Amino acid sequence: MIRVTAIETGKARMKTAQRTGQDGRNGFQRKIDIFRDRNWVSPLPILCFLIEHPEGRFLVDTGDTWRNSVPGYLPRWNPFFTKEVSIRVAPQEEIGPRLSALGLDPARDLEAVILTHFHHDHTGGLDHFPHNRIIAPRENYEVSKGLKGMMMGCLPQRWPIWFRPELVEMDGPPVGPFASSHPITEDGRIFLVPTPGHARGHVAVVVRAEDVTYFLAGDATYDEANLRAEKADGVTNDPALSVATLKAIKAFATNEPTIILPAHDPEGPSRLDHRQVFA
Template identity: 30%
Template sequence: MPMKMHILSGGRLRMRKAIYYPHAAPAETFELPVSYILLRHDRGNVLFDTGCHPDIGKDPIPRWGDMARFMTPVMTEGDHVLNSLACVGLSPDDISHVVCSHLHTDHCGCNQFFTKAKIYIHEAELAAARAPDGVQMGYLPTDWDHPMPIEPVADGHDVFGDGRIRLVHLPGHTPGAMAALVRLDRDGLFLLASDAVSVRANLDDNFAPKNTWNVEKCLASYARIRDLEQRGATVICGHDNAQWRGLRRGADYYA
């Protein structure tokens, strides 16, 4: 049975443009899409990231605190993963696996709703989140520290053992940032890069954004991503607005 890939909307954030574009004016801001990706495999439904918690569309301060000064939600109350899944006929209980690209709040804020899923997190990311300075590094336990089983994974983990969804460690943005290399029968190879490449210009210009944990590792990950791209992978960026507008989204899908 062919696997299907749905790209789902999780609202938008407003941030300082200079974080990603070095020549932008310091006060200039821009909007970034938040997304997550559903992979409908014949052995289970895999969700790559879960986006922002539903409460963020109402008032981000109680959950995010000072972080809301740097990431301002621009979304309706209903623009979150629970409603996006409903639009393709699924509920959280239909998700068997959640892959966390990393544990920042706009990527794992809805993990708590997937109580029947196995949660995949790179072992280095889990260690960073559990470290004494984890909260100061942007890891909020309320997003990721839940009773569901967490499976720490390493580079190359094959979710179903058939080569269709392989996890790729791409550190730089965070210690354990992961992408998913997805092989579809009709539309080919995709690299779900998340914040390993937040916006396409960073990869093209070899620029590590200002919110990068380790610049050297980020640039090394860019080199690996370019190699995968040369081998035919389409790179889906974490927050690129221009790319977002051209993607099939929601009930439309790749296969």
């Protein structure tokens, strides 16, 4: 039996122009819109997802860290980190304590950690997994390193010194509207699909259970409403590519019963609990 559990690791606040970009604005213009925007959305959850599968337990993303609150942790030279987003994570809200509260030892009880991409609110909990296999998309890893990564919402200077992820390519067969994939489990029930737009090389994790499919979307969309409306976010550098990804997700989810689970959708855990599929 396959099961998916949502785990909240603190809250994130963002501008309305980040959650939903304005149609007709290119990637650069959307960044300007975020800085000009005076309106903030209500605090959104930072979600990780635990997959229980016959081949083991898999964690998707690691959330963020309480160290965001420590002066100097976020680079002051990049005002996006310090002025346009607000991350609030208490120490006990980090993914390690959350897993412990579920009776799980991260080092012993997880088969692997899977990263959808390397933005800081998805990698901030990496410190809890020094003994684990960590799987990540190679393309996104390459653009997340160094100064370029720091400009794009990543904190490679804060990654653990031991961090050596298992980098994978989208080298598997097409799946529905997705041109390629990458298998995670031997039975093929957990696999990655390319969902670029929010970030180059971004991937989603697909879990095919016995009677429903879970689509762990990362930040391919911030919520199901934007997915339905095919609205790209304000972070994307390529709005057209983001919209193409949203169309692909919608096509996939209308061809098989699918629960859409983005990383910051406050309605996601409820959809999961009630097994509410996209329709």
